[in-house]
Amino acid sequence: MASWMLLWKVVFLVVVVFFAGLAVWVTFQGARDIKTLLSTLRARHEKAQRPASD
Amino acid sequence: MDQLAAILSQTNFTALDWVIVGLYPLISVAIGLIARRYVADMGDFICAGRGVRTALGIATLTGTELGLVTVMYNAQKGFTGGFAAFHIGLVAGVTTLVVGITGFIIAALRRQEVLTIPDFYGRRFGQKTRILGGLVLALSGILNMGMFLKAGSMFIVGITGLPPGGNALMIVMLILLVLVLFYTIMGGMVSVVIADYVQFVVLSFGLLIATALAISKVGWTQVFASMSEIRGEEGFNPFVAEGTFGFDYVVWMVFLGLASCALWPTSVARALASESERVVKRQFTLASVSYAIRVIIPCFWGACAFIMIMQTPALRDAFFPEGFPPPAAAGTEALDSLYAMPMFLGRILPVGIIGIITAAMLAAFMSTHDSYFLCWSSVITNDVVGPLMGGKLSQRAEVKLTRWLIFAVGVFIFLISFLFPLREDLWDYMAITGAIYFAGTFAVLTGGLYWKRASSTGAVLATCAGCFAVFGLRGVQKGLAALIRIDPERFASFTSARVGLATIGLAVVAMVVGSLLFPDRAPAGQPIGKGE
Numbered sequence: 060m061a062s063w064m065l066l067w068k069v070v071f072l073v074v075v076v077f078f079a080g081l082a083v084w085v086t087f088q089g090a091r092d093i094k095t096l097l098s099t100l101r102a103r104h105e106k107a108q109r110p111a112s113d
Numbered sequence: 114m115d116q117l118a119a120i121l122s123q124t125n126f127t128a129l130d131w132v133i134v135g136l137y138p139l140i141s142v143a144i145g146l147i148a149r150r151y152v153a154d155m156g157d158f159i160c161a162g163r164g165v166r167t168a169l170g171i172a173t174l175t176g177t178e179l180g181l182v183t184v185m186y187n188a189q190k191g192f193t194g195g196f197a198a199f200h201i202g203l204v205a206g207v208t209t210l211v212v213g214i215t216g217f218i219i220a221a222l223r224r225q226e227v228l229t230i231p232d233f234y235g236r237r238f239g240q241k242t243r244i245l246g247g248l249v250l251a252l253s254g255i256l257n258m259g260m261f262l263k264a265g266s267m268f269i270v271g272i273t274g275l276p277p278g279g280n281a282l283m284i285v286m287l288i289l290l291v292l293v294l295f296y297t298i299m300g301g302m303v304s305v306v307i308a309d310y311v312q313f314v315v316l317s318f319g320l321l322i323a324t325a326l327a328i329s330k331v332g333w334t335q336v337f338a339s340m341s342e343i344r345g346e347e348g349f350n351p352f353v354a355e356g357t358f359g360f361d362y363v364v365w366m367v368f369l370g371l372a373s374c375a376l377w378p379t380s381v382a383r384a385l386a387s388e389s390e391r392v393v394k395r396q397f398t399l400a401s402v403s404y405a406i407r408v409i410i411p412c413f414w415g416a417c418a419f420i421m422i423m424q425t426p427a428l429r430d431a432f433f434p435e436g437f438p439p440p441a442a443a444g445t446e447a448l449d450s451l452y453a454m455p456m457f458l459g460r461i462l463p464v465g466i467i468g469i470i471t472a473a474m475l476a477a478f479m480s481t482h483d484s485y486f487l488c489w490s491s492v493i494t495n496d497v498v499g500p501l502m503g504g505k506l507s508q509r510a511e512v513k514l515t516r517w518l519i520f521a522v523g524v525f526i527f528l529i530s531f532l533f534p535l536r537e538d539l540w541d542y543m544a545i546t547g548a549i550y551f552a553g554t555f556a557v558l559t560g561g562l563y564w565k566r567a568s569s570t571g572a573v574l575a576t577c578a579g580c581f582a583v584f585g586l587r588g589v590q591k592g593l594a595a596l597i598r599i600d601p602e603r604f605a606s607f608t609s610a611r612v613g614l615a616t617i618g619l620a621v622v623a624m625v626v627g628s629l630l631f632p633d634r635a636p637a638g639q640p641i642g643k644g645e
Contacts, residue, residue: 075321077402
């Protein structure tokens with residue numbers, strides 16, 4: 060039982076530390092990704108509408 | 114009910130917390146309105162124009178898969194199974210990591226540029242398989258969502274101390290449902306990914322703060338020592354046969370880990386919305402941490418709640434009126450174990466923080482619903498109605514139909530969530546209803562992607578075989594026992610894990626035998642996992 064207890068303690072701590080790091084990275088990088096996504100969609104939308112208006 | 118109300122009323126939730134919770138959904142509404150301007154066609158609506166990059170992909174994958182319901186059923190597992198339930202998270206994380214590194218199924222599907230899994234069925238096995246696959250997927254998915262509102266409502270009651278017997282709860286859930294429907298219908302996948310990002314940020318930090326507070330209240334050493342004292346070996350070792358889990362359950366969890374990340378349509382939808390195959394692999398590799406954390410942190414809360422309850426006589430008598438462990442045939446009705454975790458958080462979190470955590474949980478609730486609504490409705494539009502209409506639906510009509518279906522699914526789950534009782538642990542209900550779809554899908558996708566001789570007959574048989582998973586539900590077993598007039602206890606050994614694993618085996622056999630006996634005369638497609 061002691062080995063199982065040690066395993067779950069280690070798993071818990073490792074996963075929480077990794078997740079904390081991931082959360083910080085995704086918070087900053089994700090905001091940049093949204094900006095890129097919206098500008099891509101806007102550009103495509105404008106491109107699709109251009110021939111119709113010409 | 115009075116006992117429950119008395120226990121739940123001892124929460125730290127105040128008017129300030131209600132203000133925080135009330136303001137949060139307005140952000141989602143704003144996102145829906147803004148995102149609508151960027152939706153030009155069905156590709157934008159369902160796949161966000163396939164422009165989602167790694168970090169945003171992880172946020173939206175986590176936002177979808179780490180829902181309030183996920184937190185509830187995993188906390189229940191931590192409560193009923195102790196730290197041994199951590200194996201579910203460990204297995205899920207490792208499986209997702211392997212899928213991310215190898216690209217098993219997800220990368221091959223992304224390469225095809227299909228919109229949904231049944232869309233792949235159509236290209237590989239023909240339109241009949243696509244329609245059948247779409248129907249089974251939608252049925253399984255909507256059934257799987259059936260208990261979402263109930264679990265969500267129990268969380269709200271547990272943490273806020275709302276009267277469990279009144280209409281207040283139903284009104285709160287109805288308001289949330291309307292908000293989710295609104296922004297999903299307005300903006301499709303574009304609004305879903307942005308809302309998921311906001312929810313990821315709030316939820317991630319909320320989870321970490323609540324965990325730190327739980328540890329500070331219960332004590333890191335104390336929680337493990339008390340679990341050892343009360344439950345002994347079975348509180349830690351998932352392989353103990355007389356414990357909550359056992360060997361067959363762990364094997365079932367390995368398959369569920371694979372199904373959650375590589376077969377479940379909402380996860381696959383994120384892969385299909387990604388910018389490239391490389392992004393898909395990286396996204397799933399990094400998100401493996403999220404797949405583990407979504408189980409492990411709620412399990413930890415559930416275990417902490419268990420310890421607190423066992424150390425408080427009034428709570429122990431309410432949750433275990435006939436002592437612990439409870440007898441197999443209990444005469445006195447105990448409080449539902451789903452209430453344990455929210456009640457625990459309601460007592461340990463301080464004013465303000467409890468509002469933020471509740472808002473984060475509601476965010477999780479909404480982010481899961483938006484993705485599920487979008488997923489099931491787009492499958493019905495693209496893979497059932499579209500092929501039946503002979504592809505005559507215009508882009509505009511498809512988007513309109515999808516929006517109406519989102520609304521219809523919302524009404525349906527609202528009704529069944531409050532009408533049908535839950536007879537097993539929530540996680541086991543979710544696993545077995547999901548298996549109706551993914552047992553067959555595992556056979557069809559792996560066959561279709563990696564086996565040249567896989568045929569449409571094999572695919573149809575495997576999809577139908579997956580439906581046998583429904584016999585893993587206690588309610589269905591009870592109904593069947595009444596129908597054939599036998600004692601329901603004779604089905605006691607037919608656990609969800611055993612029925613699920615047997616169904617997967619049956620589906621694989623059906624795929625192989627059906628393909629060998631009835632090969633396609635003119636193959637609709639070729640195995641495409643290697644890519645040409």
